[in-house]
Amino acid sequence: xxxxxxxxxxxxxxxxxxxxxxxxxxxxxxxxxxxxxxxxxxxxxxxxxxxxxxxxxxxxxxxxxxxxxxxxxxxxxxxxxxxxxxxxxxxxxxxxxxxxxxxxxxxxxxxxxxxxxxxxxxxxxxxxxxxxxxxxxxxxxxxxxxxxxxxxxxxxxxxxxxxxxxxxxxxxxxxxxxxxxxxxxxxxxxxxxxxxxxxxxxxxxxxxxxxxxxxxxxxxxxxxxxxxxxxxxxxxxxxxxxxxxxxxxxxxxxxxxxxxxxxxxxxxxxxxxxxxxxxxxxxxxxxxxxxxxxxxxxxxxxxxxxxxxxxxxxxxxxxxxxxxxxxxxxxxxxxxxxxxxxxxxxxxxxxxxxxxxxxxxxxxxxxxxxxxxxxxx
Amino acid sequence: xxxxxxxxxxxxxxxxxxxxxxxxxxxxxxxxxxxxxxxxxxxxxxxxxxxxxxxxxxxxxxxxxxxxxxxxxxxxxxxxxxxxxxxxxxxxxxxxxxxxxxxxxxxxxxxxxxxxxxxxxxxxxxxxxxxxxxxxxxxxxxxxxxxxxxxxxxxxxxxxxxxxxxxxxxxxxxxxxxxxxxxxxxxxxxxxxxxxxxxxxxxxxxxxxxxxxxxxxxxxxxxxxxxxxxxxxxxxxxxxxxxxxxxxxxxxxxxxxxxxxxxxxxxxxxxxxxxxxxxxxxxxxxxxxxxxxxxxxxxxxxxxxxxxxxxxxxxxxxxxxxxxxxxxxxxxxxxxxxxxxxxxxxxxxxxxxxxxxxxxxxxxxxxxxxxxxxxxx
Numbered sequence: 162x163x164x165x166x167x168x169x170x171x172x173x174x175x176x177x178x179x180x181x182x183x184x185x186x187x188x189x190x191x192x193x194x195x196x197x198x199x200x201x202x203x204x205x206x207x208x209x210x211x212x213x214x215x216x217x218x219x220x221x222x223x224x225x226x227x228x229x230x231x232x233x234x235x236x237x238x239x240x241x242x243x244x245x246x247x248x249x250x251x252x253x254x255x256x257x258x259x260x261x262x263x264x265x266x267x268x269x270x271x272x273x274x275x276x277x278x279x280x281x282x283x284x285x286x287x288x289x290x291x292x293x294x295x296x297x298x299x300x301x302x303x304x305x306x307x308x309x310x311x312x313x314x315x316x317x318x319x320x321x322x323x324x325x326x327x328x329x330x331x332x333x334x335x336x337x338x339x340x341x342x343x344x345x346x347x348x349x350x351x352x353x354x355x356x357x358x359x360x361x362x363x364x365x366x367x368x369x370x371x372x373x374x375x376x377x378x379x380x381x382x383x384x385x386x387x388x389x390x391x392x393x394x395x396x397x398x399x400x401x402x403x404x405x406x407x408x409x410x411x412x413x414x415x416x417x418x419x420x421x422x423x424x425x426x427x428x429x430x431x432x433x434x435x436x437x438x439x440x441x442x443x444x445x446x447x448x449x450x451x452x453x454x455x456x457x458x459x460x461x462x463x464x465x466x467x468x469x470x471x472x473x474x475x476x477x478x479x480x481x482x483x484x485x486x487x488x489x490x491x492x493x494x495x496x497x498x499x500x501x502x503x504x505x506x507x508x509x510x511x512x513x514x515x516x517x518x519x520x521x522x523x524x525x526x527x528x529x530x531x532x533x534x535x536x537x538x
Numbered sequence: 539x540x541x542x543x544x545x546x547x548x549x550x551x552x553x554x555x556x557x558x559x560x561x562x563x564x565x566x567x568x569x570x571x572x573x574x575x576x577x578x579x580x581x582x583x584x585x586x587x588x589x590x591x592x593x594x595x596x597x598x599x600x601x602x603x604x605x606x607x608x609x610x611x612x613x614x615x616x617x618x619x620x621x622x623x624x625x626x627x628x629x630x631x632x633x634x635x636x637x638x639x640x641x642x643x644x645x646x647x648x649x650x651x652x653x654x655x656x657x658x659x660x661x662x663x664x665x666x667x668x669x670x671x672x673x674x675x676x677x678x679x680x681x682x683x684x685x686x687x688x689x690x691x692x693x694x695x696x697x698x699x700x701x702x703x704x705x706x707x708x709x710x711x712x713x714x715x716x717x718x719x720x721x722x723x724x725x726x727x728x729x730x731x732x733x734x735x736x737x738x739x740x741x742x743x744x745x746x747x748x749x750x751x752x753x754x755x756x757x758x759x760x761x762x763x764x765x766x767x768x769x770x771x772x773x774x775x776x777x778x779x780x781x782x783x784x785x786x787x788x789x790x791x792x793x794x795x796x797x798x799x800x801x802x803x804x805x806x807x808x809x810x811x812x813x814x815x816x817x818x819x820x821x822x823x824x825x826x827x828x829x830x831x832x833x834x835x836x837x838x839x840x841x842x843x844x845x846x847x848x849x850x851x852x853x854x855x856x857x858x859x860x861x862x863x864x865x866x867x868x869x870x871x872x873x874x875x876x877x878x879x880x881x882x883x884x885x886x887x888x889x890x891x892x893x894x895x896x897x898x899x900x901x902x903x904x905x906x907x908x909x910x911x912x913x914x915x
Contacts, residue, residue, distance in 0.1 A: 202860055202867040230834065230859045238837050238855050246852060457607065460615050475623060478615050482607045483579055489866065490579040 164373050167346060168405045168426075172515045176397065176424040179514040182374075182405050184250040184302035185344040186242060189217040191405060191426040192510050194417065194503045195252060196433065200225040201235075201245045204434045205489075205496035208247045214469070214497065215504035218250040218302075220429045223295050224259035227285070228278045232298035240300025252303040252429070254409075255292040255334075258310050258378075269309060271326070289333035297341060303374070304341075306334035308350040310379045313388075320354035324363050327352045327378075331370055346373035348407060354379060355388050357395045364399040374405040377425075381411045390419055397424035414443060414506055415530065418523055421510055433499030438492040440484040443502040444472065447530040451495065455537045456481035469501040541750050544723060545782045545803075549892045553774065553801040556891040559751075559782050561627040561679035562721040563619060566594040568782060568803040569887050571794065571880045572629060573810065577602040578612075578622045581811045582866075582873035585624045591846070591874065592881035595627040595679075597806045600672050601636035604662070605655045609675035617677025629680040629806070631786075632669040632711075635687050635755075646686060648703070666710035674718060680751070681718075683711035685727040687756045690765075697731035701740050704729045704755075708747055723750035725784060731756060732765050734772045741776040751782040754802075758788045767796055774801035791820060791883055792907065795900055798887055810876030815869040817861040820879040821849065824907040828872065832914045833858040846878040 168191075170180045182189040196203055196211055198219045203211055211219060221241055226232060238244045241251050257274065260267055264276035264285075273288035287295075289307040296304035308327035311320050331349045338347040349372040353359030367375060377396055380389045393408065400406055407427035408420050417428050433443060440452040444464050456477035463480070467473045471494050483491030506526075513522035545568075547557045559566040573580055573588055575596045580588055588596060598618055603609060615621045618628050634651065637644055641653035641662075650665035664672075666684040673681035685704035688697050708726045715724040726749040730736030744752060754773055757766045770785065777783055784804035785797050794805050810820060817829040821841045833854035840857070844850040848871050860868030883903075890899035 200859075200863050200865060201856070202863075202865040205866050205870075207867070207870065229863055230855070234835060234855075237835065238853065243837075244853070244856055244859075246856065458611060458614065460620075476615065476621070478607070478611075479578070479621055479623065482577075482621075486577050486579075486606055488577060488579040489582050489869070490584070492866070493582075493584065493870070 164347075164371055165343070166403055167344070167373065168403065170403065172517070174514045174517045174519045175422065177421050177514050177519050178424060178426060179511045180405070180426065182426075183344075184218070184346070186248065186250045186302050187217065189250050190511060192417070192421045192507055192514075193218055193427050194507045195220040195427065195429040196500050196503075197222070197429055197431045198245070198247065199431075200229065201241065203496075203500075205437065205493045206434070206500060208245065210497050211247070211500060212249070214501040215508055216500070218252060219247060221251055221253045221299065221301070222259055223253045223256035223292065223299065224263065226253075226299060227256060227295050228280055232295045236298040236300070242300060250302045251300075253296045253299055253301040253305065255305045255307040256287055256295065257292065257307045258410075260287060261310060269326075271329075274309075289330040290337040293334050293337040293347070301345070303346045303348060304338065305348050305376065306331045306350055308352055308378055310352065310382065311354055312382050313355055313379075313384045315354055317354075317356055317359075320352075320356055321359055324352040324354070324359050328363065328366050328370075331367060331372075335370055335372065348372055348374040348376045350376040350378040350409070351396050351400075352379045353392070355384055355392060357392070360392050360395045361399055364396045368399060368401055372404070374407060375400045376407040376409050378409045380408065381416070386416060386419070389416070390423060393420055393423045393425060414503070415527070417506070418510065418526060421514075422519060422523060433503050434496040437495035437497075437499045440491070440495065441499075442480070442495055443499045444534075445529050446532065446534045449534050451477065451480045451484045451491075453481075459538055461535070461538070463498065467505075469498065469505065472498050472501065541724075541748055542720070543780055544721070544750065545780065547780065549894070551891045551894045551896045552799065554798050554891050554896050555801060555803060556888045557782070557803065559803075560721075561595070561723070563625065563627045563679050564594065566627050567888055569794070569798045569884055569891075570595055570804050571884045572597040572804065572806040573877050573880075574599070574806055574808045575622070575624065576808075577606065578618065580873075580877075582814065582870045583811070583877060585622065587874050588624070588877060589626070591878040592885055593877065595629060596624055598628055598630045598676065598678070599636055600630045600633035600669065600676065601640065603630075603676060604633060604672050605657055609672045613675040613677070619677060627679045628677075630673045630676055630678040630682065632682045632684040633664055633672065634669065634684045635787075637664060638687060646703075648706075651686075666707040667714040670711050670714040670724070678722070680723045680725060681715065682725050682753060683708045683727055685729055685755055687729065687759065688731055689759050690732055690756075690761045692731055694731075694733055694736075697729075697733055698736055701729040701731070701736050705740065705743050705747075708744060712747055712749065725749055725751040725753045727753040727755040727786070728773050728777075729756045730769075732761055732769060734769070737769050737772045738776055741773045745776060745778055749781070751784060752777045753784040753786050755786045757785065758793070763793060763796070766793070767800060770797055770800045770802060791880070792904070794883070795887065795903060798891075799896060799900060810880050811873045814872035814874075814876045817868070817872065818876075819857070819872055820876045821911075822906050823909065823911045826911050828854065828857045828861045828868075830858075836915055838912070838915070840875065846875065846882065849875050849878065
């Protein structure tokens with residue numbers, strides 16, 4: 162309890178909220194989508210393009226950065242912002258999620274998780290305290306507690322055990338964060354899988370411990386969207402109203418729109434860049450597959466009403482050609498186009514909430530997505 | 539003879555020249571380096587970055603474009619400029635060079651070269667007339683005649699046969715170009731390998747046929763730099779003084795500086811982007827290998843006096859990390875840094891020629907390269 166609050170709620174509309182989160186490296190307008198700069202770089206985008214697209218904050222992966230180039234090295238080079246040249250707010254995850262998904266020979270104990278690097282096989286130990294130390298070395302504006310995330314479907318017993326361990330790690334993480342300078346933040350993570358009472362218990366305990374903000378973890382890991390939304394509905398009302406709420410690893414534009422309507426403020430996901438590398442564009446008309454032969458002779462842009470230059474100008478025929486030819490520029494353009502779409506959606510959502518018009522915006526936006534792409538010529 | 543001249547010589551300094559070449563899509567300041575946009579895209583750069591770096595003109599490869607997406611398709615989409623979004627001058631090669639290096643089952647006859655696509659094995663025929671037709675469909679500001687290029691070292695008999703065939707193809711190309719609209723240009727290509735008298739004979743015959751400009755082909759194909767420069771010294775004095783001279787496929791910064799001093803006006807090369815993808819940076823201090831461990835902890839930029847933002851700001855440590863991690867951004871940044879260095883070199887060369895100070899510029903620049911990189915910290 163008692164951690165200073167850096168979040169200002171500006172307006173609400175039903176459960177949805179818009180606000181400003183003040184970090185040491187700048188202000189984040191919420192709801193916010195955080196593009197994922199895995200190992201200190203966005204795949205296919207320059208930082209200036211991330212900024213131009215409207216992102217206030219980006220996410221870095223502690224697991225990747227601790228292995229290469231190393232958190233101590235980044236600290237010696239002045240922290241993640243100085244290192245990468247992204248001069249804005251950064252959130253880092255704890256490393257735990259990627260230890261679970263990427264590392265080899267991992268072993269979870271009460272004290273820590275041990276694993277071998279997927280790059281060179283070297284052994285590492287990640288404890289709740291070391292997770293905080295790493296993120297402090299990186300200079301993250303927002304650090305995440307170490308938690309254990311269970312892939313769904315899973316047994317209730319496994320979900321509960323991981324949730325309880327995550328709570329004990331939350332307390333240890335909070336103690337380890339006590340020496341952080343003013344303005345830097347630590348978020349706790351609610352777990353509990355797809356079990357409503359475990360989700361509620363986790364959120365309640367976390368709120369009791371007290372953090373600068375609260376994340377919902379362990380979702381978008383294979384469960385249906387309806388389960389994800391139901392879990393948000395269980396957890397959000399329990400989390401302190403005046404603190405930011407972050408739904409980790411989510412998601413599609415529709416996931417985000419629905420989660421905002423249930424009180425979520427922050428998101429991150431690799432989908433816009435990953436799908437961009439696979440020839441997919443996110444637009445007002447839903448997702449468009451540029452590999453499809455229907456685009457080969459189509460001189461029209463993806464969306465002539467878009468305010469983003471590449472979306473409004475690059476022809477479908479050109480994008481199709483680049484994707485089919487495996488040209489890097491295809492991945493670069495589609496990643497940029499998708500990040501810009503995600504940021505535009507967030508900006509429109511913030512405007513709609515400010516005008517207490519989210520319901521009609523949501524209806525209109527969903528109708529556009531469902532209508533699908535413009536007909537072929 | 540009698541083709542209209544679109545080249546204005548602005549100043550000369552010894553054999554070196556600076557001028558302006560007026561094309562249907564804009565003016566090209568010479569000496570000019572043309573970045574290579576192989577299949578309608580620069581590898582790792584947006585067109586806006588190519589423009590910002592100072593490039594007036596780019597090169598497209600007819601071989602790649604005829605196979606995918608197809609010249610007829612690009613014509614239907616409004617030509618290369620409309621297709622790619624590069625709204626400036628474009629030169630295309632004839633396709634011949636890449637037929638020789640990439641295609642399968644190629645067969646050269648008097649009438650044409652036949653080959654199978656390296657993409658799908660389909661058969662194609664490329665005649666001198668079809669090479670012009672393809673480039674007209676693409677909408678190239680400057681088209682190149684079809685020629686036969688011999689890899690060195692080679693027998694004199696083979697070099698002479700290819701040179702004579704290229705001259706006959708030059709005449710056929712010129713006839714095929716007669717219907718091109720005003721302002722579009724066709725360049726002839728001097729061949730002759732490393733045999734001075736064949737080089738002179740080729741250049742003399744080409745000048746007799748008469749083109750908008752003249753290229754020197756078949757160099758930078760394995761011979762020492764001294765041979766390349768010697769061949770330029772044979773050919774340049776024979777080519778019409780008032781027409782642009784283009785040294786194909788060249789080269790390193792040093793190659794270009796030396797070739798300019800011998801009367802060359804235009805260059806193209808994949809080296810800045812290809813080497814960029816392999817972790818190499820071209821700078822004032824010569825070529826720098828960012829994979830080298832000496833950069834891992836170095837917060838200094840590549841060149842703090844550079845006027846190009848990424849060269850002047852990105853730390854060596856960050857570039858090293860990106861290259862070692864295989865991050866796309868590493869290739870993007872180094873490609874951009876290298877194209878910018880090539881363009882800056884050309885701009886400085888143009889200034890030096892205008893001030894009749896190329897000799898001292900050349901000495902200073904070579905001394906900087908030879909001094910090598912700044913010492914490690």
